[in-house]
Amino acid sequence: MAFLEAKDVVKQYAGHLALDHVSVSVPENTIFGLLGPNGAGKTTLIRIINQITGPDSGSILINNKPLKSSDIARIGYLPEERGLYKKMKVGEQALYLAQLKDLSRRDALKKLKYWFEKFEIQAWWDKKVEELSKGMQQKVQFIVTILHNPQLLIFDEPFSGFDPINASLLKDEILNLKKEGATIIFSTHNMSSVEALCDHITLINNGKAILNGAVHDIRYQYRENLIKLEYSGDTDKLKETINNSYEIIESGPSNGFSSLLVKMDEGNNMNQLLKLVMNDCEIHSCKEVLPGMDDVFIKVVNENK
Amino acid sequence: MNKTILILQREYLTRVRKKSFIIMTILGPLLFAAMFVIPGWIATMEDRDERQIAIIDYTGLYEDRIDDTERLKFEYLPVNKESELRSNFSTSGYYAFLLIEDDLLKRSDAIRLFSDGQITMDVRDHITRNLREFLRNEKLRTYEMEGLHEIIAEVNDVRVNITTLKLGEDGTEKHTSTEIAMIVSILFAFLTYLFVFIYGTQVLRGVMEEKSNRIVEVIISSVKPFQLMLGKIGGIALVALTQFLLWVALTAMILVGVKTLFFSDSPMPSRMDGIEMTGTEYPAGAEMENIEAAFAFDQIMESINTINPVNTLLLFLFYFIGGYLLYAALFAAIGAAIDNETDSQQFMLPITIPIIIALWVAMAGFRNPHSDLVFWFSMIPLTSPIVMMSRVPFDVPGWEIALSMVLLVAGFLFATWFAARIYRTGILMYGKKVDYKELWKWFKYSTK
Numbered sequence: 001m002a003f004l005e006a007k008d009v010v011k012q013y014a015g016h017l018a019l020d021h022v023s024v025s026v027p028e029n030t031i032f033g034l035l036g037p038n039g040a041g042k043t044t045l046i047r048i049i050n051q052i053t054g055p056d057s058g059s060i061l062i063n064n065k066p067l068k069s070s071d072i073a074r075i076g077y078l079p080e081e082r083g084l085y086k087k088m089k090v091g092e093q094a095l096y097l098a099q100l101k102d103l104s105r106r107d108a109l110k111k112l113k114y115w116f117e118k119f120e121i122q123a124w125w126d127k128k129v130e131e132l133s134k135g136m137q138q139k140v141q142f143i144v145t146i147l148h149n150p151q152l153l154i155f156d157e158p159f160s161g162f163d164p165i166n167a168s169l170l171k172d173e174i175l176n177l178k179k180e181g182a183t184i185i186f187s188t189h190n191m192s193s194v195e196a197l198c199d200h201i202t203l204i205n206n207g208k209a210i211l212n213g214a215v216h217d218i219r220y221q222y223r224e225n226l227i228k229l230e231y232s233g234d235t236d237k238l239k240e241t242i243n244n245s246y247e248i249i250e251s252g253p254s255n256g257f258s259s260l261l262v263k264m265d266e267g268n269n270m271n272q273l274l275k276l277v278m279n280d281c282e283i284h285s286c287k288e289v290l291p292g293m294d295d296v297f298i299k300v301v302n303e304n305k
Numbered sequence: 306m307n308k309t310i311l312i313l314q315r316e317y318l319t320r321v322r323k324k325s326f327i328i329m330t331i332l333g334p335l336l337f338a339a340m341f342v343i344p345g346w347i348a349t350m351e352d353r354d355e356r357q358i359a360i361i362d363y364t365g366l367y368e369d370r371i372d373d374t375e376r377l378k379f380e381y382l383p384v385n386k387e388s389e390l391r392s393n394f395s396t397s398g399y400y401a402f403l404l405i406e407d408d409l410l411k412r413s414d415a416i417r418l419f420s421d422g423q424i425t426m427d428v429r430d431h432i433t434r435n436l437r438e439f440l441r442n443e444k445l446r447t448y449e450m451e452g453l454h455e456i457i458a459e460v461n462d463v464r465v466n467i468t469t470l471k472l473g474e475d476g477t478e479k480h481t482s483t484e485i486a487m488i489v490s491i492l493f494a495f496l497t498y499l500f501v502f503i504y505g506t507q508v509l510r511g512v513m514e515e516k517s518n519r520i521v522e523v524i525i526s527s528v529k530p531f532q533l534m535l536g537k538i539g540g541i542a543l544v545a546l547t548q549f550l551l552w553v554a555l556t557a558m559i560l561v562g563v564k565t566l567f568f569s570d571s572p573m574p575s576r577m578d579g580i581e582m583t584g585t586e587y588p589a590g591a592e593m594e595n596i597e598a599a600f601a602f603d604q605i606m607e608s609i610n611t612i613n614p615v616n617t618l619l620l621f622l623f624y625f626i627g628g629y630l631l632y633a634a635l636f637a638a639i640g641a642a643i644d645n646e647t648d649s650q651q652f653m654l655p656i657t658i659p660i661i662i663a664l665w666v667a668m669a670g671f672r673n674p675h676s677d678l679v680f681w682f683s684m685i686p687l688t689s690p691i692v693m694m695s696r697v698p699f700d701v702p703g704w705e706i707a708l709s710m711v712l713l714v715a716g717f718l719f720a721t722w723f724a725a726r727i728y729r730t731g732i733l734m735y736g737k738k739v740d741y742k743e744l745w746k747w748f749k750y751s752t753k
Binding site: 052084087097100 | 308311312315319514519522524525526528735
């Protein structure tokens with residue numbers, strides 16, 4: 001069931017169509033990737049979901065009901081352009097931002113205490129933000145975003161500015177949040193994190209949603225029938241056998257064996273390849289190579305130019 | 306609305322806790338009081354060194370015509386000493402020497418005063434005063450008229466002494482003082498100007514800070530831009546009010562303190578003129594000065610009372626808040642439109658100009674508070690807070706004040722509405738060079 005739905009959303013800025021009848025459906029309790037090149041309209045869509053701006057036409061449904069202003073409390077938003085008051089103390093500031101999200105002072109204090117302990121940053125409470133490094137500030141921002149237990153979390157480029165240690169901490173926390181039932185929208189350029197985290201994606205380009213679906217399905221949809229074969233045996237003979245029917249893209253050592261990357265025809269042809277080669281060599285593994293999200297992204301965007 | 310209060314609270318507390326706020330709050334009244342006290346204090350602190358002044362008089366007419374004072378001693382030297390004095394002046398021990406070369410009634414510039422340093426005003430004034438008195442009498446004597454001296458003295462004694470009185474509605478008379486009204490008028494106009502400017506700029510800085518810190522989008526996802534703007538403007542307004550009220554209270558305390566210290570009726574030792582006085586044995590002269598000063602002080606207080614301090618203060622608060630709100634909204638819009646302070650210049654100008662014009666017109670208002678020009682500018686919301694405050698001490702008709710107040714309220718509502726439209730688009734625009742065309746686009750865009 002879709003937790004959040006954007007239906008036919010249009011947003012026109014002066015002389016520029018930011019969103020052109022975009023529809024997006026985010027299934028409940030999944031991690032949803034909102035992808036697209038710079039200036040595609042991702043941030044505009046996110047701002048509309050956060051009610052920072054309104055759509056010119058179209059509607060946003062949350063749990064099948066139109067979005068209303070009190071829904072702000074159900075959403076946690078970590079913007080791409082994020083910052084904190086530099087001169088304010090960390091604890092005081094976190095408390096203030098939590099209260100703006102309708103948390104009572106007492107609840108906010110309790111929860112902040114929990115998270116500060118979890119991230120081992122209690123010592124920062126009375127420090128001014130300007131004394132913190134950028135990565136430290138990001139941690140504080142992350143805590144503030146999720147503090148009010150929102151059902152919907154929106155992270156816009158969450159990993160930018162994080163060092164690898166903090167990035168993996170963040171990744172774990174995002175997966176944890178999903179486990180606890182949250183629905184997460186995740187906007188990024190970082191395709192490896194998409195493959196690692198996302199269940200579904202929508203690709204937006206030039207204000208249009210050009211690709212929708214489960215990550216796994218999409219990778220299958222764009223597969224190029226590449227099969228990687230690991231074997232030991234006579235390479236030349238094997239190449240000769242295969243070259244009669246199929247194209248060999250690559251050959252080389254792999255995991256201590258020899259390997260070939262073979263481009264097959266349409267359809268499931270792993271069996272055919274196996275039949276063809278099984279008498280010429282000893283097979284150690286054989287698997288279909290799916291395109292990375294990176295390749296899909298570039299391909300789809302270029303197709304839609 | 307709750308969130309607006311939360312924002313307001315933060316804006317207020319972070320500013321009031323700043324060291325600069327506390328320092329300004331304490332320093333303000335001290336500076337203010339110092340403006341009155343220090344010149345007087347310096348005057349009493351003048352050096353009391355005795356100064357020797359040599360006089361070389363080629364005419365011999367002016368012997369003993371210049372009186373010695375406590376600090377100035379005049380010594381007549383023979384004319385042959387002139388060249389010696391000129392060449393060795395710095396070692397001669399004289400502060401200055403006066404050279405008279407001709408009859409001053411014939412040649413008034415035949416007198417010169419030399420020194421190796423800057424000669425103070427009081428020395429020159431003292432000499433001029435003494436010689437003029439003598440020369441006048443000499444001149445009068447040349448007319449050879451019987452009793453001329455007495456006639457002149459009598460003529461000189463004719464005086465016009467106008468007491469300005471204000472008739473109350475019940476016919477009672479009160480002393481008024483045009484000077485006091487003017488001072489109050491200048492003071493309030495200037496204070497309004499100062500506060501609108503200082504705190505308006507704080508709004509601009511605050512908005513810009515949020516924008517350049519990139520915290521604005523975090524906040525905007527929890528509250529409406531309008532709430533954020535209102536909270537900020539309101540919070541800073543309270544800071545301004547706090548500062549102003551503290552200033553009033555502290556200044557009042559200092560004034561009361563000064564009064565009891567220096568103008569007390571009880572025989573309390575006064576150090577005002579630097580002479581040690583104990584018990585009742587202080588010199589008669591000092592006592593006179595003291596009584597005169599106390600009298601003048603009371604008169605000022607009475608005059609201040611005639612301009613109705615409570616009403617004036619309430620009006621000041623109204624115009625100050627109204628003017629601040631009007632400009633603060635505009636400052637907020639500018640802060641939202643720009644990325645850094647250097648970009649602010651082109652947008653600051655159209656806001657600064659009305660404030661400066663208002664100050665000019667207010668200056669005219671001190672002299673002629675009921676002219677057409679002053680009237681109109683005290684109606685226009687952009688200038689009325691300053692111009693009207695300059696008129697208030699001079700009895701402005703009630704309907705004029707009421708109309709001007711209504712217009713000001715309408716003005717700031719309009720400005721807030723106008724600014725909010727630019728603000729909500731501007732705060733989310735980064736790294737874009739903005740001009741007036743762009744602002745107009747934002748304004749129109751928001752109407753959708």
